[in-house]
Amino acid sequence: KAGVTQTPRYLIKTRGQQVTLSCSPISGHRSVSWYQQTPGQGLQFLFEYFSETQRNKGNFPGRFSGRQFSNSRSEMNVSTLELGDSALYLCASSLGSDYNEQFFGPGTRLTVL
């Protein structure tokens, strides 16, 4: 069974631009969560989507948004990029039931110049 895929793997943007990252979960998984990982802050939860609805949200500004499609694929958008947005963005998929095992994709390395 194919794992979680994320595209692109690497991205370089400049301040003020916007970016869209994509995540395809494991087949049959309905929950997709997004995380930001930086050396200083570790892994921080951004939001979770389940059946096309945002079910949980972390403490990030409104510049960070996401959506999920009917096939469970998810996109994350960051507008008005700041230098501090440089990070590894990770997507994790799970069945979405109470017994949750999350499986991570390889991540998208975003560099903001």
Place this chain on the structure above:
Amino acid sequence: TQLLEQSPQFLSIQEGENLTVYCNSSSVFSSLQWYRQEPGEGPVLLVTVVTGGEVKKLKRLTFQFGDARKDSSLHITAAQPGDTGLYLCAGALISGTYKYIFGTGTRLKVLA
């Protein structure tokens, strides 16, 4: 603010030594997961523990979930260079504004 503290933060040991990593919180979790992450890659799930007091073994790795489901430990026996990586614990909250909180991480280096 819900926190999941891991200790130690850094660990450098010789091949063949044993080690234990701890994951502690004041929150109660419905389940807890351990991951290992290589540089530039996503975390890879090692194990999920669900029941208080549960012990799971994965070859040389032993995972334990605290009786109160607030803490966990990972013990590695006879560490090998291939065990090198960032170890993360993640707790699934029973209630709260978001489901998972991740530990601060333990960076392990095993020297040959």
